[in-house]
Amino acid sequence: MSRPAIRMCARCERTTTEPVLVSEIHSASGPGFNVYACAECAEHYPPLPDVLELLTEQAP
Ligand SMILES: [Zn+2]
Numbered sequence: 001m002s003r004p005a006i007r008m009c010a011r012c013e014r015t016t017t018e019p020v021l022v023s024e025i026h027s028a029s030g031p032g033f034n035v036y037a038c039a040e041c042a043e044h045y046p047p048l049p050d051v052l053e054l055l056t057e058q059a060p
Helices: 051-058
Strands: 020-025 033-037
Touching: none
Parallel strands: none
Antiparallel strands: 020 033
16 A cells, blocks of 8 residues: 655645655544645744653653
């Protein structure tokens, strides 16, 4: 099973054959999903939040 290489850019809403993962949405009530942007828009996204770091900060 091959994954489709085409994703819709979350910023310009155009499809891109070179999707860049810009965000990971985690949901407590269901599976999370990834947000992709095209290479051009990805430059305008902030770096991915460090989820592991956030979890660590919550530890006592
Ligand atoms: Zn785009």
